[in-house]
Amino acid sequence: MNKEETLTHLRNAKKAHITWVHRAHALIEGLPVEKEQVPVSCTDCKFGQWFYGEGQRLNMMPSMDCLKEIETLHFELHDIYMKIFKIYFGEEDRSFFSKIFGTRKKVSSFNHDVAKDYYMQLKLISEKLITTIERLERRLFALQDSNFV
Numbered sequence: 800m801n802k803e804e805t806l807t808h809l810r811n812a813k814k815a816h817i818t819w820v821h822r823a824h825a826l827i828e829g830l831p832v833e834k835e836q837v838p839v840s841c842t843d844c845k846f847g848q849w850f851y852g853e854g855q856r857l858n859m860m861p862s863m864d865c866l867k868e869i870e871t872l873h874f875e876l877h878d879i880y881m882k883i884f885k886i887y888f889g890e891e892d893r894s895f896f897s898k899i900f901g902t903r904k905k906v907s908s909f910n911h912d913v914a915k916d917y918y919m920q921l922k923l924i925s926e927k928l929i930t931t932i933e934r935l936e937r938r939l940f941a942l943q944d945s946n947f948v
Contacts (some may be wrong), residue, residue, distance in 0.1 A: 800853065802947045806939055808849060813932050815845030820925045823880055826887055827914050834888050841877040857939070860946050865935050872928040879921045886914045 800808075819837060826832040838844045842851050850873065857863050886906055906914070 800856070800947060802939065802942070802944050805857075805947055806936065808853060809932070809936055809939065812846045812849035812854070813929065813936075815849070816925070816928065816932075819844050819846065820922065823883060823921060824918060827883065827911070827918050834884065837880065837884070839877065839881050839884050841873050844877075847873065847877075857935075860939075860942060862938055862942075863935070865931050865938070868931050869928065869935065872924055872931060876921060876924045876928060879917050879924065883914050883917045883921070886910050886917075 822832050822837045826837060838847075841847045850869065854866075857866060
């Protein structure tokens with residue numbers, strides 16, 4: 800893959816991450832979001848699919864130490880989102896039909912506030928992740944085309 804394609808795929812993965820964060824926020828704000836639109840697993844989201852797929856090729860390039868930081872932040876992000884997910888889609892206190900159709904459960908105002916707090920943590924980690932992705936983007940841009948195979 801050449802430099803331009805690598806940068807394009809990285810930018811698309813970053814956009815997918817931003818969309819994922821917006822959907823998590825929409826969930827908390829009461830907008831209709833299916834649980835499949837905000838994957839819990841860090842390997843199921845579009846950013847994770849890129850990172851653990853073709854993104855792993857970047858490990859072979861020089862000065863790619865920020866990849867470990869990206870991975871750590873990405874794990875943290877999904878760990879926090881798991882807490883939000885459990886509030887909205889957890890199994891306890893759900894009706895038979897909501898369990899069958901995968902809809903979210905009714906959330907108390909206390910749990911809604913807890914989810915908002917988790918979202919603020921998620922948002923801060925996301926901002927760090929985006930900053931680190933942008934640092935990776937600059938490093939890739941600075942590399943010679945010959946580094947891309």
